Amino acid sequence: MCTSALTQSLVRRSVRAGHVTNHKYPHINMDIDAINALPCEDFVNIFGNVVEKCPLITAAVWSRRPFANLTALEAAISEFIDALPESGKEGILRCYPDLAGRDLQGDTLTRESREEHARAGLDALSSGEALRMSRLNWEYKVRFGFPFVICARMNDKANILQQLTERCRNERTVERARGIEEVKKISHLRLQSLVLPDAPNAPNKL
The missing domain is CATH 1.10.3330.10 (Oxo-4-hydroxy-4-carboxy-5-ureidoimidazoline decarboxylase)
Incomplete structure (x- = not known):
């Protein structure tokens, strides 16, 4: 299954479970299982601006899946930022x-x-x-x-x-x-x- 088709399938599953507030996935509330199953490209498409204009952070965090929950996903982003040198943080x-x-x-x-x-x-x-x-x-x-x-x-x-x-x-x-x-x-x-x-x-x- 191609990445876009897989994402659509995961979104449909979340809709059926009542876990999606909008079928356009940049605006949805996905469950953690659906997030863990996302290919890198779709993960970056959805979460690439959680840190403003820093999709590379999102791509790096994707490799740390699976996440136990939202707290674990947020912690992975914070840990990545904290590990950067001061010049990277200023970037x-x-x-x-x-x-x-x-x-x-x-x-x-x-x-x-x-x-x-x-x-x-x-x-x-x-x-x-x-x-x-x-x-x-x-x-x-x-x-x-x-x-x-x-x-x-x-x-x-x-x-x-x-x-x-x-x-x-x-x-x-x-x-x-x-x-x-x-x-x-x-x-x-x-x-x-x-x-x-x-x-x-x-x-x-x-």
């Missing part, structure tokens, strides 16, 4: 867009980032807020060499502006670590939209 941070920046204005954000911007109200800034955000984003990147990263879905625009102001004063090592913490928060929420949650007291499938 991940550089894959994230400036908040309310050029990608938003040019409508070139990824689907996930666009939704996250909207949740935080970053697509509806006043002219004064937009000017302040642009200036602070520029100051942050000049100081640290990578963009400001924060989990927009856990914050509103006022809090984001406040944190951006405060974090501009930190040291580079502090901000690198803080940025990676925020990457993991973003990844956690993106995974939750794709994978069924772990059932309480569920037995380990491995």
